[in-house]
Amino acid sequence: IIASFQTKSLRGKHLLITAGPTFEPIDPVRGITNLSSGKMGYAIAQAAWQAGATVTLISGPTALAAPYGVRRIQVQTAQQMHDAVMAQLASQPSDVFVAVAAVADWRVANASNQKLKKTSDSDTPQLEFALNPDILASVAALKNAPYCVGFAAESEKLLEYGAAKRIKKNIPLLVGNIGHATFGSDDNELVLFDKNGHQHIARADKLTLAQGLITEIAARINK
Ligand code: CTP
Ligand code: CA
Numbered sequence: 001i002i003a004s005f006q007t008k009s010l011r012g013k014h015l016l017i018t019a020g021p022t023f024e025p026i027d028p029v030r031g032i033t034n035l036s037s038g039k040m041g042y043a044i045a046q047a048a049w050q051a052g053a054t055v056t057l058i059s060g061p062t063a064l065a066a067p068y069g070v071r072r073i074q075v076q077t078a079q080q081m082h083d084a085v086m087a088q089l090a091s092q093p094s095d096v097f098v099a100v101a102a103v104a105d106w107r108v109a110n111a112s113n114q115k116l117k118k119t120s121d122s123d124t125p126q127l128e129f130a131l132n133p134d135i136l137a138s139v140a141a142l143k144n145a146p147y148c149v150g151f152a153a154e155s156e157k158l159l160e161y162g163a164a165k166r167i168k169k170n171i172p173l174l175v176g177n178i179g180h181a182t183f184g185s186d187d188n189e190l191v192l193f194d195k196n197g198h199q200h201i202a203r204a205d206k207l208t209l210a211q212g213l214i215t216e217i218a219a220r221i222n223k
Pocket of ligand 2: 103
């Protein structure tokens with residue numbers, strides 16, 4: 001790990017990273033989100049900068065400060081995150097795209113422009129959902145796609161689901177973790193899936209894990 005940071009293994013590279021949750025409005029004061037804290041994505045952005053990369057971080061709502069040296073673009077919804085990623089790729093090609101964000105799979109299709117009111121004791125709002133764009137899949141499908149790295153937080157059968165998700169998403173590298181244990185916490189444990197199988201990065205704080213992951217990404221794109 002240390003060696004790849006001393007040699008600035010990502011010097012001259014541009015990394016685009018998504019992080020945090022998305023927030024999908026129900027009405028002007030309510031919405032649907034998830035437990036992602038953004039810590040892992042922010043740590044990866046920081047580690048990529050430490051390794052010499054130019055880093056753009058597209059982030060959903062989090063309580064975190066932008067990592068030193070990193071350009072951050074803040075968004076709320078999955079659609080906004082998708083549009084910000086595509087606009088960024090159009091204006092500046094990236095060598096690597098790391099999709100760490102916990103993107104809402106669905107948005108509320110019948111969100112209200114005005115605050116929903118309790119009209120009677122028996123009436124409850126009927127929410128309808130629409131599918132959000134899959135940002136990682138959209139990027140992976142681009143002509144001249146960057147090297148794409150996906151994340152998967154699973155609650156069970158990580159080795160089986162992780163390997164399958166990498167193939168389904170058609171990406172060279174997928175990083176797995178066990179969901180409940182990791183959201184918001186300061187340390188974690190990762191499993192990397194690629195065409196050769198899987199390997200573990202041992203439990204550590206998120207910046208150490210991020211440095212380990214950046215070392216593995218650099219080794220693969222510099223090969
Ligand atoms: N992802 C994305 N855009 C989405 C959904 C997911 O970019 N609309 C990315 C995530 O950032 C992550 C990867 O896809 O890198 C896998 O996300 P995950 O939710 O685990 O995969 P899904 O295909 O949505 O499958 P499911 O939620 O059903 O497990
Ligand atoms: Ca999902």
